[in-house]
Amino acid sequence: MNTTHYFRILCCVLFLGAIASCSEEENPVKDFSLGSIDASVYVAVGDSYTAGMQSASLFEQGQMYSYPNLIAAQIKTPAFVQPLMPYPGTGELRLLSSMSPPSIVAKNPSLNPPTNVAHGTAYHNLGIPFAIMYDALDTSPIAERGTTRGNPFYQMIMRNQTAFGVSLVDQAISLNPTFMTFWLGYSDVLEYARSGGTRGTNSGLDGNPPGKFPTEIAVFQQSVQAAFAKIKAMLPNTKVLVANIPNPTKLPYFTTVPRKVANPTNPEQPLSIYYRNNDNNVISVGPNEFVLLTAQDQLKQMIGLSPSNPLPSAFVLDDAEVSTVINAVTAYNTIIYTEALRQGFTLVDMHAYFDKLVSDGVHIAGESYSGAFITGGVFSLDGIHLSARGNGLVANHFIAAMNQAYGASIHNVQMHTLPGIPAPGTFSKR
Numbered sequence: 001m002n003t004t005h006y007f008r009i010l011c012c013v014l015f016l017g018a019i020a021s022c023s024e025e026e027n028p029v030k031d032f033s034l035g036s037i038d039a040s041v042y043v044a045v046g047d048s049y050t051a052g053m054q055s056a057s058l059f060e061q062g063q064m065y066s067y068p069n070l071i072a073a074q075i076k077t078p079a080f081v082q083p084l085m086p087y088p089g090t091g092e093l094r095l096l097s098s099m100s101p102p103s104i105v106a107k108n109p110s111l112n113p114p115t116n117v118a119h120g121t122a123y124h125n126l127g128i129p130f131a132i133m134y135d136a137l138d139t140s141p142i143a144e145r146g147t148t149r150g151n152p153f154y155q156m157i158m159r160n161q162t163a164f165g166v167s168l169v170d171q172a173i174s175l176n177p178t179f180m181t182f183w184l185g186y187s188d189v190l191e192y193a194r195s196g197g198t199r200g201t202n203s204g205l206d207g208n209p210p211g212k213f214p215t216e217i218a219v220f221q222q223s224v225q226a227a228f229a230k231i232k233a234m235l236p237n238t239k240v241l242v243a244n245i246p247n248p249t250k251l252p253y254f255t256t257v258p259r260k261v262a263n264p265t266n267p268e269q270p271l272s273i274y275y276r277n278n279d280n281n282v283i284s285v286g287p288n289e290f291v292l293l294t295a296q297d298q299l300k301q302m303i304g305l306s307p308s309n310p311l312p313s314a315f316v317l318d319d320a321e322v323s324t325v326i327n328a329v330t331a332y333n334t335i336i337y338t339e340a341l342r343q344g345f346t347l348v349d350m351h352a353y354f355d356k357l358v359s360d361g362v363h364i365a366g367e368s369y370s371g372a373f374i375t376g377g378v379f380s381l382d383g384i385h386l387s388a389r390g391n392g393l394v395a396n397h398f399i400a401a402m403n404q405a406y407g408a409s410i411h412n413v414q415m416h417t418l419p420g421i422p423a424p425g426t427f428s429k430r
Contacts, residue, residue, distance in 0.1 A: 003349040003385060006165070006240060007146065007371065009338060014391070015037065015300075017277065020090075027429055028130060029215045029236075029403065029409040029410065029411060029412075030409070031158055031409055032409055032410065032411060033083055033407075033408055033409040033410075034313040034406075034408050034410065035237055035402075035403070035407035035408030035409070036077060036153075036239070036406045036408075037075065037178075037223075037266070037402060037406045037408055038103065038179060038239070039075040039076060039077045039177060039178065040078065040178045040179075040181055040350055041075070041076055041077070041124075041178050041179070042068070042071070042072050042075065042077040042080055042173055042178075042179045042180070042181075042360065043072070043126060043175050043177035043179075043180050043181075043383070044068035044071075044124065044125050044126060044127060044180070044181045044182075044183075045125050045126045045127070045136070045172050045180065045181070045182045045183075045184060046126070046127040046128075046131075046169060046181070046183040046184050047128060047129060047130060047131045047132075047183070047184055047185075047186055047187045048127065048128075048129035048130060048184060048187070048385060049067070049068065049127070049186065049385065049386060050067070050068055050127025050181075050183055050184075051125065051127030051128065051129050051153075051157070051215055052064075052065065052066025052067075052068075052069065052082070052125070052380075052391065053091065053128065053129050053385045054379040054380040054382060054385055054386070054387060054388070055088065055090050055093055055094040055095070055381040055382050055385070056091045056093060056094050056106070056380075056382040056385070057088060057089035057091035057092065057093035057094075057109070058085050058088070058089050058091055058129055058327040059085050059087055059088060059090075059091075059093060060085055060086065060087065060091025060115070061087070062089070062380075062388070063082050063084060063085065063125075063278055065388035065391050065392070065394040065418060065419070066082065066125060066127070066391060067179060067386070067391040067392075067393075067394040067398065068082075068124075068127070069082060069123050069125065069179070070078070070391060070392060070395040070413045071395050071398055071399065072124070072322055073334065073413075074395070074399060074410050074413060075179070075333065075402075075410055079124070079337055080124045080125065081113035081119055081121075081123050081124045081125070082123060082124070082125040083116065083117075083119075083123050083125070083156060083157050084114050084115045084116055085110075085112070085114055085115075085156070086110065086112050086114075086115055087110075087203060088107040088108070088109065088110055089109070089110060089227065089383060090109055090110060090111060090129075090153070091109050091129075092106040092108070092109055092151060093106065093107040093277055094106055094107075094108060094380070094381035094382055095107065095422065095424075096374075096380070096381065096421065096422065096423060096424045098386075098424055099219045099423065102382050103373055110215055111152060113156060114156060114157075115386075117156075117159070118355075121162040121174070121175060122158075122159075122165065122172070122174050122175055123170040123395050124159060124175065124177075125159070126168055126171055126172055127156075127159065128151075128153045128154060128157050128158070128198070129151070129153045130149075130151050130153065130186075130187050130191065130200050131151075131153070131154075131184065131187060131219050131307070132185070132187050132188045133184055133185045133215065133219075133223040133224060133227070133332075134166075134201075134203075134217070134219060134220075134223045135168055135184075135190055136167065136168050136169050136184060136223055136224075136226075136227035136427050137167045137168070137169055137170075137175040137223065137226050137230065138167055138168070139161075139166040139167050139170075141161070141380055141393065142155050142158050142159075142161060143152040143155055145381050152345070156197075158171055169230055169231060172200060172231075173230075173231070173234045173235060176235075176252070177235065177238055178199070178237075178238055178239070179238065179239050180231070180235070180238055180239070180240045181198070181240075181241045181242075181243070181348075181398060182227075182231075182240060182241070182242045182243070183242070183348075183350070183423075185220065185224070185332055185336065186199050186243075186245050186246070187201065187224075188210035188214055188215035188220060188249075188332065189214040189215070189245065189325055189329055189332065190326040190384070191214075191320075191377040192213060192324070192325065192383065193215045193248040193249065193254070193321075194248070194253060194292070195314060195322070196292055196314040196315055196316055196317055197278075197311060197313070197314075197317060197318065197320075197321035197324070198212075198313065198314045200212050200213040200214050200215070202214060202216050202219075203215070203216060204216075204217055205218070205219060211261060213324065214324065214325070215328075217328070217331045217332075218337075218370050219342040220331070220335060221335045221339075223232035224335050224336060224339045225339055225345065228242075228339045228340065228342070228343045228345065229343065231343070231407075232343040232344070232345075239346070239397060239406060239428050240346065241334060241345065241346045241347075241348050241401060241402065241405075242340040242345045242346070242348065243347075243348040243349075243350045243398075244333040244336045244337065244347065244348070244349060244350055244351050245329050245332050245336070245350070245351060245392075246329075246350050246353075246354035246355070247325075247329055247354065247355065248325055248329070249290055249325060249326075249359045250284070250354055250355060250371060251290060251371070251379065251383060251384050252293065252372065252373035252376070252379050252384075253293045253383030253384045254292065254293070254317065254383075255348045255358075255371065255373075256293050256373040256383060257291040257292065257293060257295055257296060258270075258289060258291070258292075258298070259272075259273060259285045259289065260273065260285075261270055261273065261299065261305070262318070265283065266304065266430050271286045271305055272284035272285065273291055273299070273304045273305065273311065273312045273316075274304055274306065274307050274309075274311065275304060275311040275312070275313060275316040275318075276310045276311070276312060276387070277313060277314060277316075278313055278318070278319055278320075282310045284308050285320055286318075288319055289316055289317060289318050289319055289322065290317040290322070290323060291304075291311075291315065291316055292314075292315050292365075293313060293373070293383045293412045295311055295315035295316070298311055298315060299311075299323065314418060322359070324369075325359065327385065329351070330334045333351055346401055346402075346405040346406075347401075348397060348398055348401045350394070350397070354371075354395075355399050357369065357370065357371050357393070358370070358371035359422065361376075362393060363416050365415060365416060366414075367415070368394060369390075371387065377389050377390070377420065377421075378390040378393060379419065380421065385421070387413055388418040388419050389418045389422055391422065392413045392415050392418045395413045396413055398414045399411075399412060399413075
């Protein structure tokens with residue numbers, strides 16, 4: 001792709017709001033109605049997607065476009081409180097520093113508490129970045145858990161276990177929600193995938209070393225069964241939507257770097273990428289394997305472009321690791337579907353929706369969205385989490401499920417009102 005073409009596409013992503021117009025496709029329902037939904041109190045339970053993490057950071061400007069916050073506005077719930085993180089947020093915020101060629105810089109993280117840490121109840125957005133399904137009913141002290149698992153978000157988001165509830169689900173129940181979305185379980189496999197198969201969330205109960213693989217199926221199933229049963233028992237009249245898990249290998253974090261790179265001396269024969277596998281052998285990347293986005297800097301330094309200087313295993317998701325990921329996603333989604341059906345919850349098929357985004361793209365109001373890194377408009381600059389417009393698409397997928405399941409006519413989030421990825425030098429901190 002030449003520079004002029006790239007710039008034209010990127011401008012479309014960045015400045016969509018200036019040129020797009022509404023259409024019937026973007027707003028398919030006429031008269032607003034909640035149907036049988038009571039939107040008095042909405043609570044969202046989940047992980048980094050629910051929290052509104054963008055470009056590797058949880059920060060207020062991104063959180064305002066979390067999909068739960070967008071849904072809350074569309075259903076006109078009276079109050080939806082999120083734990084708002086001050087700039088530059090917790091994480092290494094990625095920003096575009098150049099568009100020709102595309103270049104990304106990372107800001108130093110902040111560990112400052114939420115600006116509304118004194119809020120008097122549990123937060124309505126209970127999305128905890130990197131939380132796993134086991135966390136739904138884990139009652140261990142959040143300070144201890146944050147230390148052992150290297151995750152400061154438990155303390156920032158769950159806060160006072162004595163006053164608000166000892167587990168994530170308990171804190172959700174404490175708000176007595178009339179409507180709930182539950183999208184948890186992605187981190188149970190995503191952490192393994194994005195580490196190139198070098199670390200995971202398993203407990204070791206199946207005999208494998210702990211922290212090396214996706215969460216064990218039995219542990220995941222037990223967690224889902226217990227969490228869903230408790231929500232149903234404590235909130236029998238609450239409308240609950242449960243989303244399943246997309247395929248991580250469809251994310252731009254896995255699909256942006258090619259398996260072979262251009263050969264400057266012979267364009268007809270691209271160069272293979274080499275890596276050292278788990279058996280300590282040096283091999284070239286195969287057709288079903290993925291070079292991670294994090295390998296870009298290594299390749300720029302010529303690491304991985306010859307058998308004598310291979311990439312470390314952590315930069316490649318190999319054949320066996322891909323199978324582990326796919327098998328885990330399939331098993332988790334079967335469990336989520338079965339248990340959601342058992343409790344009478346409404347299933348939102350995010351797995352199929354993300355597949356459609358990648359394979360066909362989505363076309364709204366004359367604009368196209370896809371899984372392409374930066375130019376696709378769906379994913380943020382870490383290649384994993386959603387952009388503001390990606391959150392808009394997900395919110396609208398939830399809304400479609402709500403309209404169908406509960407006889408509602410809730411208007412879609414208008415995509416042209418959401419910001420694109422900030423161009424270099426245009427990011428505005430509060």
